[in-house]
Structures are given as structure tokens and as C-alpha cells.
Amino acid sequence: MTAPRFVYGPVASRRLGFSLGVDIIPFKTCTLDCVYCQLGSTGRSTVRRRSWCPPEAILAQIKEAIDSGQRIDVITFSGSGEPTLSRDLGFLIRSIKKMTGIPVAVLTNGTLLGRRDVRRDLAAADVVGPSLDAVPAALFRRVNRPHASLDNRKVIDGLVRFRDEFAGEIRLEIMLVKGVNDSPAAIEAVKKALVRIRPDRIELNTVVRPPADRRAGALSAAGLARIRARLGPKAEVVASFAKRKQAPASGDLDRAILVTVGRRPQTAADIAAALGRHRDEVLKALSRLLARGRIRRRDHGGKTYFAGVRR
Numbered sequence: 001m002t003a004p005r006f007v008y009g010p011v012a013s014r015r016l017g018f019s020l021g022v023d024i025i026p027f028k029t030c031t032l033d034c035v036y037c038q039l040g041s042t043g044r045s046t047v048r049r050r051s052w053c054p055p056e057a058i059l060a061q062i063k064e065a066i067d068s069g070q071r072i073d074v075i076t077f078s079g080s081g082e083p084t085l086s087r088d089l090g091f092l093i094r095s096i097k098k099m100t101g102i103p104v105a106v107l108t109n110g111t112l113l114g115r116r117d118v119r120r121d122l123a124a125a126d127v128v129g130p131s132l133d134a135v136p137a138a139l140f141r142r143v144n145r146p147h148a149s150l151d152n153r154k155v156i157d158g159l160v161r162f163r164d165e166f167a168g169e170i171r172l173e174i175m176l177v178k179g180v181n182d183s184p185a186a187i188e189a190v191k192k193a194l195v196r197i198r199p200d201r202i203e204l205n206t207v208v209r210p211p212a213d214r215r216a217g218a219l220s221a222a223g224l225a226r227i228r229a230r231l232g233p234k235a236e237v238v239a240s241f242a243k244r245k246q247a248p249a250s251g252d253l254d255r256a257i258l259v260t261v262g263r264r265p266q267t268a269a270d271i272a273a274a275l276g277r278h279r280d281e282v283l284k285a286l287s288r289l290l291a292r293g294r295i296r297r298r299d300h301g302g303k304t305y306f307a308g309v310r311r
């Protein structure tokens with residue numbers, strides 16, 4: 001049996017540069033079930049923190065990736081579910097900081113920041129990227145479909161408290177779904193909450209990858225630009241990394257593609273950029289993997305994405 005992989009990439013991240021992903025939560029274990037989730041519907045909805053994976057094995061894989069000499073701009077906790085659901089998160093971040101000077105980022109949905117133990121665990125990170133997509137309770141339920149115990153007012157209070165305590169950079173992401181949380185009233189409510197939360201940056205994103213709910217649509221570039229203007233100078237539309245190149249990934253290309261699309265659906269161009277391979281070479285490998293039923297193809301927003309097949 002193959003040992004579980006907790007580390008993937010480095011992949012060209014739209015938000016952070018060449019990011020070594022660290023995935024410490026079983027597939028789709030989350031406090032939310034967002035309509036736009038690129039991982040599909042939440043299989044395990046929970047707010048209970050646990051030790052899901054052995055921390056020593058995770059740290060060994062991170063060290064191995066650093067020692068391989070590939071370019072890594074940031075080590076990012078993200079992946080198959082909500083990373084703050086891991087009780088080991090604080091220990092892992094502190095251990096990485098002892099191992100390397102590479103910055104550590106955590107992408108979180110922010111729903112557990114009301115808890116002191118979660119805020120304490122995140123304290124050693126350099127960057128935390130929480131999300132806040134909607135403020136009114138009904139809209140929060142519609143977009144993020146939260147665990148029954150979550151109250152959006154408390155989630156926002158947790159974000160405010162985290163800002164008061166956290167010395168690093170907070171890059172708050174707003175995921176905009178066309179016709180759902182992009183109205184002037186919805187944006188005004190988020191803007192008011194942002195005055196209290198005081199993030200360093202506000203990153204606007206939209207449904208560019210195939211979502212859990214097929215009805216969740218993307219905003220146009222013009223729609224995003226209008227909202228960016230309303231949210232002020234800290235707001236930016238997350239840039240595309242399509243043209244950036246990584247040093248060629250070593251090893252077997254089919255295996256590297258399976259690992260990368262197993263984490264999230266990607267276009268052939270995304271995969272080529274992330275793995276530093278020529279697009280034609282990637283397309284050939286994708287055809288092989290499709291023919292063997294190892295990956296599936298899905299069209300969304302006029303682009304073709306490739307995703308892993310769960311066995």
C-alpha cells in the first residue's frame with residue numbers, strides 16, 4: 001500500500017506564488033459546504049478538532065520537499081478540507097519555522113477563529129488567508145452552507161479578535177458568486193464588517209473552477225473590477241499565474257499530474273505551469289490518464305478542467 005501524501009506541489013498558486021501545499025485533513029472534511037467548493041460537496045461536516053494525520057510523517061515529507069531544491073515561495077496549509085480542524089496545526093507551524101525560513105501560510109475559512117486554541121495555533125504563521133463571503137445570516141447559509149452550530153456573527157467576532165492578536169499578514173478572501181453575494185447590499189454589508197476586521201489585503205475571487213453546485217457562476221472581469229473599486233485600495237482581484245514557470249518537476253509526469261489534479265481541478269495550462277512542463281507534453285499525459293479512467297474532464301466557464309477520480 002502507498003504511504004499517504006500530505007505534501008503536494010509546489011504549485012503555482014493564484015494567491016501566494018509557488019506554494020508547497022500541506023494537506024492535513026481527510027478529503028472534504030470541513031465546517032462549511034460552500035456552493036462554489038472546487039472539491040465537491042462536504043462529505044464530513046464537523047466543527048470538532050482532531051489529530052487526523054501523524055505530525056511526524058507530515059514534517060518528514062515537508063523536509064523532503066525542501067531538501068529537493070525546487071523553488072518554494074511559501075509553505076501553505078490548505079487542500080482537502082479546513083486546516084484549523086487539525087489539533088496539530090500549531091505544533092506543525094512551529095516545527096516548520098524551526099526547520100526553514102520559508103514563510104508559512106494558512107488558508108482557512110475562518111469559522112473557528114472564535115476559539116482561543118485556534119487563534120493560538122495560527123499565531124506562528126506569517127500569512128493567514130481567511131474567507132468571508134457573506135454577512136447576513138441567510139446569505140451566509142446560502143453561500144457557505146455552514147455546520148448547524150455556526151453563527152456568522154460569532155465568526156465575524158472571531159475574525160476581529162484574531163486581527164487584534166495576530167502580528168502577521170491577513171489576506172482576507174471574498175469568493176463572489178454571480179447573482180448570489182455580489183449585489184450592492186451584500187457588498188456593503190461585507191464592507192462594514194471589513195472595517196472591524198482590518199485585513200492587510202482583500203482578495204476578490206470568483207468561481208473560476210468547477211464548483212460543488214453547478215449553478216454557482218463566475219462574475220465577469222468588469223463585475224469584479226466594480227466591486228474592487230467599492231471596497232477601496234486594499235482590495236485586489238486575484239491575479240492569474242498562467243504565464244509563470246516552475247523548474248521542471250522531476251519524476252514521472254503521470255504521477256505528478258494525478259497528485260496535482262487530485263487536490264483541485266486544473267486546466268492543462270495550470271498543470272503545465274505548476275509542473276514546469278510543455279503544454280503538449282501535459283496534454284499527451286492527460287489523454288493517457290483519461291483513457292485509463294484515472295482522471296475526468298469537466299467544462300466550466302468556457303474552459304476545460306481535469307480532476308482526479310476518487311477510488
Ligand code: SF4
Nearest residue numbers: 030032033034037109
Ligand atoms: S471552499 Fe473551503 S471552506 Fe468551503 S467547503 Fe470547500 S473546503 Fe470548505
